Amino acid sequence: MQRLFAVIRNVLLFSFVLCCAFLPSAAAQSCGAKGIALQVLGSGGPELQDKRASSSYLVWEDGQARVLIDAGGGSALRFGESGAQMSELDVILFSHFHVDHSGDFAALIKSSWFEDRKRPLPVYGPEGNDFMPSTVEFVYDFFGDKHGAFRYLSELLVPGEEGDYKLQPHNVEGSAKPAEVFRRSGIAAQAVRVVHGGVPALAWRVEMGGKVIVFSGDTNGEGAGLPQLAANADLFVAHNAVPEGVTGVERNLHMPPSVIGQIAGEAHVKQLVLSHRMLRTLGKESQTQSEIEKKFSGPLKFANDLDCFPLN
Ligand SMILES: [Zn+2]
Numbered sequence: 001m002q003r004l005f006a007v008i009r010n011v012l013l014f015s016f017v018l019c020c021a022f023l024p025s026a027a028a029q030s031c032g033a034k035g036i037a038l039q040v041l042g043s044g045g046p047e048l049q050d051k052r053a054s055s056s057y058l059v060w061e062d063g064q065a066r067v068l069i070d071a072g073g074g075s076a077l078r079f080g081e082s083g084a085q086m087s088e089l090d091v092i093l094f095s096h097f098h099v100d101h102s103g104d105f106a107a108l109i110k111s112s113w114f115e116d117r118k119r120p121l122p123v124y125g126p127e128g129n130d131f132m133p134s135t136v137e138f139v140y141d142f143f144g145d146k147h148g149a150f151r152y153l154s155e156l157l158v159p160g161e162e163g164d165y166k167l168q169p170h171n172v173e174g175s176a177k178p179a180e181v182f183r184r185s186g187i188a189a190q191a192v193r194v195v196h197g198g199v200p201a202l203a204w205r206v207e208m209g210g211k212v213i214v215f216s217g218d219t220n221g222e223g224a225g226l227p228q229l230a231a232n233a234d235l236f237v238a239h240n241a242v243p244e245g246v247t248g249v250e251r252n253l254h255m256p257p258s259v260i261g262q263i264a265g266e267a268h269v270k271q272l273v274l275s276h277r278m279l280r281t282l283g284k285e286s287q288t289q290s291e292i293e294k295k296f297s298g299p300l301k302f303a304n305d306l307d308c309f310p311l312n
Contacts, residue, residue, distance in 0.1 A: 031082060031308035032060020036211040038235055038273070038311070041078035042070075043303040045241055045278035046100035053078045053305050054100035055218075055276055057237065061209050064088045066187060068108075069204060069215050072100040076107035078305055086112030086121075090187055094125030095217030096201040097132050106142050106150055109167070113153070117165045124181055124189070126200035127171045134200075139169035174202050178229040192229045194219035197253045205229045211311040213237065214269070218276065221255030221263060230267035234311050238264065239276035240302070243284050244291050250280075257288040261295035272296060275303040 031039040037060045044052025054072025058065045058079070065084035071092070079086075086108060095101055112121075128134030133141060141147070145154035145161070155161040172181050174193030182189040190205040196218045203226050204215045214233040216226060218241065230236050241254040255263070264272045274288070281288060285302055292300060301309075 031058075031306075032065075032310065033063045035310060035312035036061055036209040036213075038213050038237070038309040039065075039082055040237075040273070040275055040303040040305060040307045040309075041075045041082065042072045043275045043277055043305050043307070044072075044074075044100075045276050046073075046098070047279050048073075050277065050279055050282060052277065054103065055095075055239075056101075056104070057215060057275075058082060058084055059206055059208065059213060060084075061186075066090045066208065067189070067206055068092045069206070070095055070101040070217075071103070071105045071108055073103040074305075076104040076111065079108060080111070081306060085115055087115040087117040089121060090185055091182055091189065092121065092123045093182075093189060093191075093204050093206075093215075094123070094135060094138075094202075095204065095215065096126055096196060096199050097135075097138050098199065098218070101218070102138065105138075109143070109156065110150075110153065112165075113156075119164065120166045120168045122168045122170065122182065124170050124172050124191075126174055126193075126202050129198070129200055132199055134171045136169045136171055139167055143167065172202060174200065176223065176225050178205065178225060190229060192225035193223075194226055195222040196220065197249070203229050205233070211235075213311070214267075216255075216260075216263075218253065219255060220252055221259035227263050227266045230263060230269055233267065233269045235271045235273060235309060236264055236267065236269035237273045237275055237303075240274040240281045240288060241276050241278050243281050244287065246280075257291035258295070261292035264292070264298070265295040269296075269298065271298060271309070272300045273303050273309060274300065277302065 041056035042053030044050040053074025056075030057069040059067040125135035143157040188207040214230040
């Protein structure tokens with residue numbers, strides 16, 4: 001009998017080794033292993049009850065997470081879940097500095113402390129005004145050696161202090177027409193100023209590996225800059241923060257579905273992904289889709305956290 005138990009135990013052990021020893025860990029990277037892919041880290045807006053991380057996106061190339069766009073609350077956890085490493089990033093791009101686009105920045109940077117990053121990390125985003133910090137101010141507000149909230153990490157920022165890994169923040173003077181901001185190691189990024197109430201805000205176009213991904217950021221869709229920036233994009237990520245028919249402050253800040261459709265159609269984008277989904281738009285997907293389809297006939301998807309959109 002004992003011998004039988006021993007045999008059964010050995011069989012069980014052996015089958016565990018067969019089944020489980022070679023499975024990738026839960027954190028293994030599964031988006032963008034080959035070619036270019038967009039991964040949505042955060043598909044929600046500022047409300048926690050949408051049960052989504054706030055705005056954040058990764059662009060992968062051949063298994064490397066190379067570009068991070070925005071870092072809203074919850075995105076640091078999603079970043080870890082995606083399997084990405086902070087040491088892989090070539091650049092961070094910010095659309096603007098509302099909390100739901102930037103709240104996890106410090107958490108991401110702190111995590112990178114535990115990686116073997118040896119090269120600078122450029123950070124680009126808008127200029128400031130009376131209400132919002134510029135990108136340089138924003139980064140110094142965290143890591144500046146005198147007044148930074150997390151000045152115990154100032155060696156990441158202050159020239160002359162220890163370490164090869166430095167944050168390199170830059171203010172982008174957003175223009176009404178798309179302009180190139182960054183070109184390095186096969187990545188080109190263009191930005192254009194967009195209208196988001198009184199908040200300095202940018203939309204971004206990222207070109208790499210022969211593919212183009214455009215991020216509207218938060219905007220009410222006014223002006224010719226965004227359709228120009230999005231022209232012929234392989235993928236256009238637009239923010240579905242308000243339903244059709246809103247007025248007042250909400251309309252001043254965000255574009256309703258009809259405007260998203262108008263821009264996607266005018267720009268002839270090849271694929272549209274709707275993100276920044278909020279309580280006021282969740283559950284209205286069919287209405288949103290039919291408004292958009294009046295102006296745009298290409299494929300349309302509603303994003304969820306960690307969704308992966310390969311572009312090959
Ligand atoms: Zn937002």
